[in-house]
Amino acid sequence: MSLAIFWFRRDLRLSDNPALAAALANHDQILPLYVHAPQEETPWQPGAASRWWLHHALSDLFAQLHGGLLIRHGDSLATLLELVRDTAAEAVYWNRLYEPAAVRRDTEIKKVLRAAGVKVVSDNAALLFEPWELCNRQGNAYRVFTPFWKRLLEFGLPQPSAGSQASRGKLMQAAEQGTLGAGSVDELGLRPGLPWEGGLAKAWRPTRAGVEARLDEFLAADLRDYAHGRDLPGRDQVSRLSPYLHFGQLGPREIVLACRKVPHAAADFLRQLGWREFAHHLLFHFPHTCEEPMDDRFREFPWRQDGPAQCAWQKGETGIPLVDAGMRQLWASGWMHNRVRMIVASFLTKNLLLSWQGGARWFWDTLVDADLASNSLGWQWTAGCGADAAPFFRVFNPVLQGERFDPRGDYVRQWVPVLSNVPAKWIQRPWAAPEDVLREAGVVLGENYPHPIVDLKETRLRALDAWGRVR
């Protein structure tokens, strides 16, 4: 009778799970384990929105396993050693993580377990390719997206391997785990316990059934005209799969497989999956880039300190409608449309001249899809200090972006309801509207909607000057 522990981390699914499939193939009985150890991810412990999602993802996995998921809270290595001792497990299986803290921890755990005579098997459930499997002709990591993606496509987009649907009859049932001291998901205390979670619950279905339904719906309807429609936040023609991917309730290879089955071209959408892949590639090879700019010239960049401005940005009270709409969508639903993420990030770093790290930290705490790799890439891209970064002179004008991508103001109306009666012509810049137009719409600037906290033209020039000095 051979027993192995399967350690769930951010691969909270039973399908397309290579390490789980390998464990099932090689052992008679598998103990499914989850260890809650946020302190091991310091300084990037999951934020409130992320914990809310994790709570539901774990509850759902617990249900899929009919309660046969051992839940522990504490030190990962100590927990594994204790369970190996108590169950006489021969092996521990897991799927890899790529954040610097997780890599350090897992390397140490692997070393200690092997020294103790325990077999350790790790595999890749989170990415299309391991970060070290793709390199340029000089054998170096990629720093530019396009050649990276081109190379990946040359290798071919991988699909779930056949063995991943192995028998689940060997998974140890709850009754058999009786003496091992299982905790419950509720005991982990992951839910915010704020009225806030009502907004998250309304916006999301954080379960495997939820993601399967979402994927089908997206591929059937929203993939047509995706290249254009994904830029319109009012239309919301985007996949919304990112939180499921982060927690591994859906694997990227499952997405590739699903795309093969639809009649429309999926290349533009898969390219977005490529950006997620690229972000992991970069964070693995340049692990300091979640804290520090990749471009050393930005180490001494003169970011301002401005608490009130930072706060206005966070609360969506900048007086710039599209920025405020995005920040309010984030707070209310734990998510923001990608086009708007770029706009609010440009506004924070360029118009307010506040550090990208501060923005990244706020996103980290409020996004249900907060992912260290994607978040770091996105913010460094906007700030112009990262790999394949936006050119220094690229400053988004949130008014023009609004007129181009939210021309009727649908998105602004939804998230900044006080502006809902402002005509489309003025909704992206109410401060410029004639008095009678505002009066008729019920808007009183400085009363029920703020005056803009900065002048867009002036702050653009200030940003150009600051970025110009870096060159």
Place this chain on the structure above:
DNA sequence: TGAAATGTTGGGGCG
């Protein structure tokens, strides 16, 4: 996965 300034062109109003 920009925006603004500057340059060019061509149609129409008008003397």
Place this chain on the structure above:
DNA sequence: ACGCCCCAACATTTC
């Protein structure tokens, strides 16, 4: 009919 000016509309350059 002609030249002149104005100014969209579009293209190019610059940040």
